[in-house]
Amino acid sequence: MGSYKELWEKLNLDLDAHESLLEVLGKFYGDIYLTQQGRLRGIEYLDFVISEIHGLRIKELQEAKNNGRKVIGTFCIFVPEELVLAAQAIQVGLCAGAETGRELAEQVLPRNTCALIKSFVGFKLSRLCPFIESCDLIVGETTCDGKKKAYEIFEQYVPLFVMEVPQMKRDADRELWKSEIYRFKSVLEDLTGSWITAESLAKGIKTVNRRRRVLQRLNELRKAVPAPISGRDALLVHQISFYDDPERFTNKISILCDELEKRISAKEGVVPEGTPRILLSGCPMAIPNWKLPYVIESSGAVVVVEESCVGTRNISHLVEENGKSVDDMIDNIVDRYMKIDCACFTPNRERLNNVVSLAKAYKVDGVIHYSLTFCQLYETEAFKIGRALEKEGIPFLSISTDYSMEDVEQLKNRVEAFVEMI
Ligand code: BJ8
Numbered sequence: 001m002g003s004y005k006e007l008w009e010k011l012n013l014d015l016d017a018h019e020s021l022l023e024v025l026g027k028f029y030g031d032i033y034l035t036q037q038g039r040l041r042g043i044e045y046l047d048f049v050i051s052e053i054h055g056l057r058i059k060e061l062q063e064a065k066n067n068g069r070k071v072i073g074t075f076c077i078f079v080p081e082e083l084v085l086a087a088q089a090i091q092v093g094l095c096a097g098a099e100t101g102r103e104l105a106e107q108v109l110p111r112n113t114c115a116l117i118k119s120f121v122g123f124k125l126s127r128l129c130p131f132i133e134s135c136d137l138i139v140g141e142t143t144c145d146g147k148k149k150a151y152e153i154f155e156q157y158v159p160l161f162v163m164e165v166p167q168m169k170r171d172a173d174r175e176l177w178k179s180e181i182y183r184f185k186s187v188l189e190d191l192t193g194s195w196i197t198a199e200s201l202a203k204g205i206k207t208v209n210r211r212r213r214v215l216q217r218l219n220e221l222r223k224a225v226p227a228p229i230s231g232r233d234a235l236l237v238h239q240i241s242f243y244d245d246p247e248r249f250t251n252k253i254s255i256l257c258d259e260l261e262k263r264i265s266a267k268e269g270v271v272p273e274g275t276p277r278i279l280l281s282g283c284p285m286a287i288p289n290w291k292l293p294y295v296i297e298s299s300g301a302v303v304v305v306e307e308s309c310v311g312t313r314n315i316s317h318l319v320e321e322n323g324k325s326v327d328d329m330i331d332n333i334v335d336r337y338m339k340i341d342c343a344c345f346t347p348n349r350e351r352l353n354n355v356v357s358l359a360k361a362y363k364v365d366g367v368i369h370y371s372l373t374f375c376q377l378y379e380t381e382a383f384k385i386g387r388a389l390e391k392e393g394i395p396f397l398s399i400s401t402d403y404s405m406e407d408v409e410q411l412k413n414r415v416e417a418f419v420e421m422i
Contacts, residue, residue, distance in 0.1 A: 004055045007062065011133040018128055021100060022054065025288055032294045036230055038270045040263070042256030046236050049244060053287075057243060058130045064090055065134070070192050073135035075120060076143055077314045077340065078165050080181060080333050085204035085246075086196045087188040092131050093242025094120060094138070097286030099403040101126035108153050114372040115402040116286065117150045124157050131243065132158065137191055139184070141165045143344040144377050161187050167344055178334045185330070201329045205319045211246045212315040214253045219312065221260045222304050223362055226269025227277065228260050231293045231303020238310045239287045271302045276419050279359050281307035281385065282370035283378045289403060292370055292411070299416045305362045307355050308370075313340060316354075343377035351381065352388040359394050366395035366422040368415070373402045395422045 008015060029050055049057070061071050070089040072079075075096060084091040099115065101122020109121060123129040132138070140151040140162040151162050163180045166173035185196055194200075215238065222234060237256070241249055263269075278301045280293065285308060293303050305312065319336040323329035341351040359367055367389055371378035382398045389396040397418040401407055 004059065007059060008054070008130060010062075011058075011130050012127060013130060013133065014127040017126060018054075021098075021128055025053070025098075026051075028288060028290075032290050033232060033236070036232065036270075039233060040229065040256060040259050042252070042259050043233055045252045045256070046233065046240060049240050050236070054130050057245075058134060060245070061090065061092070061131075061134045065136075070136040071134050072188075073132060073138040075116075075138075075147070076141045076165075077309045078141050078143065078163065078337055078342075079139045080184070080337060081208050081246075082201065082204040082319060082329075082333055083181070083185055083188055083196060085207055086200040087185075087192045088194045088200070089136075089188065089192050092135070093286075094123075094129070094131055094135075095239075095243075095287040096120040096123070097239075097289035097403065098123075100128055109150055112374050113146050113150065114283075114375045116283070116372055116375075117146050119286075119403065121150060121154060124154065135159070137161055137187070139163060143342060144375070146374070165342075165344065167346060169338060169345060174334060174338055177338060178330065181330055181334055181337075196326060198324065198326050198329065201326055202321070202323070205321060205323075205329060205333070207246050209318045209321065211241060211250045212318055214250045214257065215241060215315040217257050218253060218260070219305060219315070221257060221264060224264045224269075225277075225363065226267075226273040226275065227271055227302045227304050228263045228269055230270050231278070231280065231297055231306070232290060235285060235290070235293055235303070235306060235310065236287075238306065238314070239285070241314075242286075242310070276301040276365040276422050277304045277363060278302065278419075279305050279307060279355070279362060279364040279367045280311075280370060281355050281358075281367055282382070283372045283375055284309035285370075286310065291403070291405070291408065292368070292399065292401065295408060295411045295415050296368065296419075299412060299419050301365075301415075301419045304364060305358055307351075307358050309342070312354075312358065313342070343381040348381065352384055355385055356388055356392055356394070359389065359392070364394070366397065366418060368418070369396065369398045371398070371400045373400045 072084050072089050072091045073094045081091045096116045096119040102118050104125035105118040105122035124132050138158050138160050142148045142164045166176050280303050317336050317339045320332040323332045369382045386396045
């Protein structure tokens with residue numbers, strides 16, 4: 001990575017610890033990603049983005065800030081980026097996918113908190129994330145108790161705004177969510193000094209929809225047999241979508257999809273035909289949480305789709321583009337976000353149906369359900385997902401893990417046994 005020392009110093013990062021973090025990350029990426037065979041040429045873009053993970057994009061954010069734009073950080077796909085863009089701000093999904101800072105996080109949070117929450121608190125307390133330090137506002141949500149209560153602590157360290165996400169999908173819940181979106185709109189307008197107009201909101205909706213469409217296209221192409229791209233690389237595309245510039249990202253991934261189409265027409269795959277195909281379902285996998293996909297793909301299988309917020313849950317639905325006024329458009333945004341089938345909802349029949357239909361559409365040989373340990377929502381819902389798949393005769397394995405590497409061998413044994421059985 002180029003020299004960004006001055007930039008990191010300005011952001012008050014712990015420079016020594018940060019350097020070690022980048023070293024570890026570089027090695028981890030090299031082992032998990034660069035050892036793969038048959039990668040597409042377009043993947044070079046992803047390698048470049050990762051090699052500059054705390055460099056170029058941070059520099060871009062700082063330049064945008066110098067030009068008066070604000071940066072908004074998020075941890076959940078419920079935060080409507082359409083509004084953020086309409087207020088001339090930039091949204092970045094904050095990663096929260098590494099164990100870094102866990103000890104510090106455990107000084108303020110219970111140990112039995114999921115790794116994702118510990119990660120974002122740990123990154124802040126250990127001064128290791130230039131994205132968090134670049135944010136003018138971080139948006140939290142009340143999706144699960146762990147996050148909800150952690151935000152009460154987190155707000156002592158960062159400028160925070162929390163949106164209330166309903167837990168059911170009745171008319172009254174839709175109204176609640178709509179009022180939260182209007183509240184978010186006012187907060188954004190106050191922060192940025194930019195009025196959200198019909199024109200700016202229509203543009204924001206189009207930009208985010210375009211990015212969703214290119215990711216939908218990528219996922220459609222992954223239905224091909226043999227699998228034309230590894231699960232690891234496809235996951236990386238989804239992960240990078242959360243923080244790269246949306247227009248640039250959409251263009252780059254569109255080129256990658258063109259390349260994939262050629263590979264599919266030539267009947268080429270990244271793995272031989274007959275390689276067991278896996279649907280990975282469950283909690284979001286934020287950068288650099290590549291452990292399970294790596295374990296699966298080094299056990300003789302290939303991940304062909306992720307039923308996750310870093311995957312289909314984030315892209316399945318578009319915002320209707322027929323709104324004329326700001327109010328119409330907000331109604332369309334409300335409708336789109338209320339379709340998200342996060343396990344925070346009860347009942348959550350949609351998710352069971354979605355997992356079964358994805359399993360069929362991607363012709364998978366088995367489903368691996370992944371929950372972060374202590375995530376009550378997904379750990380509990382795994383039971384019903386298993387039942388729904390069992391009824392359809394689709395093999396299912398449920399795994400609960402965190403970001404540590406201690407259980408890799410044990411996971412490998414379980415996954416290998418599963419892959420052999422399917
Ligand atoms: S829409 S999945 S991104 S809430 S893993 S912190 S749920 S205890 S991340 Fe999520 Fe939004 Fe839902 Fe998606 Fe809590 Fe579970 Fe931890 Fe979680």
